[in-house]
Structures are given as C-alpha cells and as structure tokens.
Amino acid sequence: MKESLGEYQARDGRSLAFRKWAGAGDVLVLVHGIESNSIWFRDFISHLNRQGFAIYGIDRRGSGLNEFGRGDIEDYKTFFNDIEDAIRFIGIQHPRNKIYLMGICWGGLLAVNYAISSNIKVDGLILLSPALYRKVDFSLFKKAIARICLCLKPRMHFTIPIKDGMFTTNAKYLSLIKNDKMRLRTLSARFFNQIIKMENEMSPLNHQIEIPVLVLLAGHDDIVDNKKVEQWFGRLISKDKELRIFSDFHHVMPFEEDSRPLADFISHWAKSREASGEKQYIES
Numbered sequence: 531m532k533e534s535l536g537e538y539q540a541r542d543g544r545s546l547a548f549r550k551w552a553g554a555g556d557v558l559v560l561v562h563g564i565e566s567n568s569i570w571f572r573d574f575i576s577h578l579n580r581q582g583f584a585i586y587g588i589d590r591r592g593s594g595l596n597e598f599g600r601g602d603i604e605d606y607k608t609f610f611n612d613i614e615d616a617i618r619f620i621g622i623q624h625p626r627n628k629i630y631l632m633g634i635c636w637g638g639l640l641a642v643n644y645a646i647s648s649n650i651k652v653d654g655l656i657l658l659s660p661a662l663y664r665k666v667d668f669s670l671f672k673k674a675i676a677r678i679c680l681c682l683k684p685r686m687h688f689t690i691p692i693k694d695g696m697f698t699t700n701a702k703y704l705s706l707i708k709n710d711k712m713r714l715r716t717l718s719a720r721f722f723n724q725i726i727k728m729e730n731e732m733s734p735l736n737h738q739i740e741i742p743v744l745v746l747l748a749g750h751d752d753i754v755d756n757k758k759v760e761q762w763f764g765r766l767i768s769k770d771k772e773l774r775i776f777s778d779f780h781h782v783m784p785f786e787e788d789s790r791p792l793a794d795f796i797s798h799w800a801k802s803r804e805a806s807g808e809k810q811y812i813e814s
Contacts, residue, residue, distance in 0.1 A: 532551075532552075533549055533550070533551055533572070534549070534550050534551075534552070535547060535548070535549060535550070535595070536548055536549075536550050538615060538616055538619040538620075539615070539619075540591075540611065540612050540615045541611055541615055542608075542611075544591070544598075546588070546589070546591060546596055546612060546615075546616070547589050547594070547595035547596055548568070548586050548587060548588045548589060548595075548616070549568045549569070549572075549586070549587040549589075549595075550584075550585070550586050550587075551575055551576070551579040551583075551584065551585040552584055553579055553582050553583045553584035553585065554582060554584070555581075555582035555583050555584065555627065555801075556583060556584070556627045556628040556629070556630065556653075556800060556801075556804065557583065557584045557585070557586065557620060557624050557627050557628065557629045557630065558578060558583050558584070558585045558586070558630050558632050558656070558796075558800075559585075559586045559588060559613075559616065559617065559620060559629060559630070559631050559632060559652070560575070560585060560586065560587040560588065560632050560633075560634070560637070561588065561590070561613065561631065561632065561633040561634070561637035561638075561640050561641050562587070562589070562590065562593070562594070562634055562635075562637045563634050563635030563636045563637050563661070563782075564635065564636035564661075564690060564692075564714065564717075565690055565692060565707075565713055565714045565715065566593075566594075566634070566635070566707075566713070566714075566782075567587075567589050567590075567593055567594025567595065567710075567712050567713070567714075568587025568588070568589050568594060568595075569587075569594070569710070569712065570703075570706065570707065570710070570782070570784075570785075571587065571634070571784050573784070573789070574784030574789050574792070574793060575587065577789060577790055577793035578793050578796065578797065581793070581794075581797040583797070583800070584624060584627070586616070586620055588612075588613070588616045590609065590612070590637075590640075591603065591608065591609065591612050592714075592721075593712075593714050594712050594714075595712070600714065601687060601714050601716050601717045601718055601721060602685055602717075602718040602720065602721055603718075603720065603721045603724055604720060604724075605724065606724040606725070606727060606728040607647075609640055609644075610640070610643065610644050610647055610648055613631070613640065613641075613644050613648070614644070614648050614649070614650050617629060617631075617648075617650050617652060618650055621650075628653040628654075628800075628803070628804070629652045629653055630652060630653055630654045630655070630656055630800055631644065631645070631652045631654075631655050631656070632655075632656040632657075632658070632796075633655070633656070633657050633658070633660060634658045634659065634782070634784070635658070635659050635660070635661045635753065635754070635781070635782070636661045638657040638658065638659065638660025638661060638662065639660060639661050639662055641655055641657060641660070642655065642657070642660065642662060642736050642739065643728065643732045643736065645739050645741065646732070646735050646736060646738050646739060647732070651741060652741065653741065653742070653803070654741050654742035654743065654744070654770075654800070654803065655739065655741065655742070655743045655744070656744045656746070656796055656799070656800070657743065657744065657745045657746065658746045658783055658784070658792075659746070659747060659748050659751060659753070659754050659781050659782070659783060660745065660754070660759060661753065661754055662736065662754075662758070662759055662762055663754070663755040663758035663759055663762070664753060664754060664755060665751075665752060665753060665754065665755050666691055666692055666696065666752070666753050667691070668688070668691055668722065669691075672688055672691075673722075675688075676688060676719045676722045676723060677719075677723065679719035680719050680720055680723050683719065684718065684719050684720040685718045685719070685720070686718065686719050687716035687717060687718050687719075688716060688717060688718075688719065688722060689715060689716050690714070690715055690716060690717060692753065694707060694708060695752075696752040696753050696781060697753075697780070697781055697782045697785065698780050698781065698782050698785035698786075699780055700780075700785050700786065700787060703782070703785040736762065737762060737765040737766050737767060738767055739766055739767065739768050740767060740768055740769075741768060741770075742768060742770040742771070742803060743763075743766060743768050743770070743771045743772070744771075744772050744773075744774075744796070744799050745759065745763055745771070745772070745773040745774070746773075746774055746775075746776065746783065746792065746795070746796075747759060747760075747773070747774070747775045747776070748775075748776055748779040748780050748781050748783050749775055749776060749777035749778060749779060750778075750779065750780045750781075751780065751781045752781060753781045754781065756775070760773065770803075772799065774795060776791070776792060779792070
C-alpha cells in the first residue's frame with residue numbers, strides 16, 4: 531500500500547508525525563532506534579505491509595520528521611507518554627485489530643520499558659536487536675563532561691559513539707544512512723543523563739512483562755550485547771515468549787540484502803496469535 535504521512539497529538543499539545551502504510555490486518559507500531567527514523571525501514575515495512583499488516587512508523591520526539599528539540603529531552607517519561615498517546619490514537623483507528631509494538635535497537639529498549647510502565651497495554655512486543663545491554667557507550671571522560679554540562683549547559687550536544695559500519699555492511703543502506711539529513715547524530719547532555727536515569731530506574735523491572743514477546747537478534751552485532759539480552763530473555767515472566775537468532779544478519783536486520791525471511795518470521799509469529807483470544811489492547 532502507498533505510504534502516507536500523518537500526525538497525532540501528544541498530551542502536552544505537541545503534534546507528532548508518523549508514517550503509515552495502510553492494511554486490513556493487525557497493526558505494527560514501529561519505534562525506531564537512537565539515530566534512525568521511520569524512513570530507514572521503508573523497504574522492510576513494505577514486505578510486512580504486503581502480508582496484510584497496517585504499519586505506523588512513529589518518529590520519536592526530537593527525531594526524524596519531528597524537527598523541534600532535536601536530540602533533546604527533559605524527562606525520559608515523555609517518550610513513554612508519546613508512545614501511549616500514539617497507541618491510543620491508533621487504537622481508535624483500528625478498534626478490532628490487535629496492536630503490536632515493534633522496537634528496533636534503542637526503540638526496543640523504549641518498547642520494553644513502555645510495556646512495564648504504561649496504562650495502555652498492547653498485544654505483544656516484537657524486538658529487533660533490542661539495545662537493553664550494549665557494547666557501545668560514551669567514554670568515561672564524555673560521561674563526566676555531560677554530567678557537568680547538565681548543570682551549566684544542559685542542551686549542549688555530544689556525538690553519539692556509533693560508526694556507520696556498526697549498523698550494517700550493506701552498501702545500499704550505508705549510503706542511505708550516510709546521506710540521511712534527518713539522522714540524529716548528537717544528543718544533549720540532559721538527554722544522555724535521562725538515558726542513565728531511565729536505565730537505573732527501569733532495569734530492575736524489565737523482566738516483568740506478561741504479554742507475548744518475540745526477540746530477534748543478529749548473529750553479527752557490534753552494538754548490542756546478545757549474551758546479556760539472552761540472559762534477560764530467560765528472566766522474562768511472560769509465558770508466551772520466543773527468541774530467534776539470525777546468524778548471518780548484522781545489527782540493523784532490516785538492512786540485509788534479503789530481509790524477507792525476517793519479515794516472514796514476524797508475520798508468522800503475529801498471525802499465529804490472531805486466533806489466540808480477544809485483543810489485549812486495554813487502558814487500565
């Protein structure tokens with residue numbers, strides 16, 4: 531289906547943009563990574579869309595189509611509120627369909643923390659290379675400078691320590707991300723400190739997810755610590771959980787030359803739950 535742009539209103543009155551691929555089936559809500567935006571995954575989304583899913587690529591506040599306050603956030607909980615407001619908006623558009631939250635890389639971290647903290651529940655989580663535990667981090671020096679700037683210059687920006695080759699080895703997508711003018715390459719001092727605060731507050735609870743969870747890992751990943759993610763997966767309390775490693779894939783799995791096996795696996799997992807009972811999207 532043809533891609534379209536839309537907006538939903540966040541609770542603070544801000545209009546936030548998304549990309550939509552219409553479909554008659556269940557809904558996938560994509561939460562992108564720290565540097566990316568929904569346009570990175572257009573090809574992969576097309577594969578899923580052809581299998582009947584309606585897909586919403588919600589660009590994070592301060593990223594992608596949302597130009598205001600780029601790379602800056604005062605309170606990490608604002609991200610959860612934005613996702614919740616998006617889910618509420620999408621639920622009105624699709625009252626009879628299940629809604630799955632699909633997080634890629636840092637978007638997977640947001641999706642997990644959203645699932646354990648939000649009043650609006652989704653029907654499941656689909657996590658691609660979720661950055662719950664990472665191999666890449668700011669240096670101790672930059673961490674110290676960022677903490678100092680939090681008091682003096684909280685909006686001062688620091689370069690994200692990820693190199694293009696960590697995302698993929700596919701030349702087509704290396705060119706895409708290199709030339710993407712919406713790519714987020716820096717974060718403010720207070721954004722960086724909010725990441726630390728979120729992880730300190732949420733990590734002890736991140737296994738307390740009861741909804742279905744699908745975790746997909748890349749065999750070659752220079753960003754995510756797969757072993758620690760697998761250990762986290764073992765602690766998950768969900769009775770419906772599945773983990774699959776695509777051994778030949780790299781960190782951004784939708785960037786592989788042929789991402790159809792990945793899309794097919796996600797489609798089969800979600801569609802196998804279509805007859806598993808009433809939709810779980812509720813506001814508690």
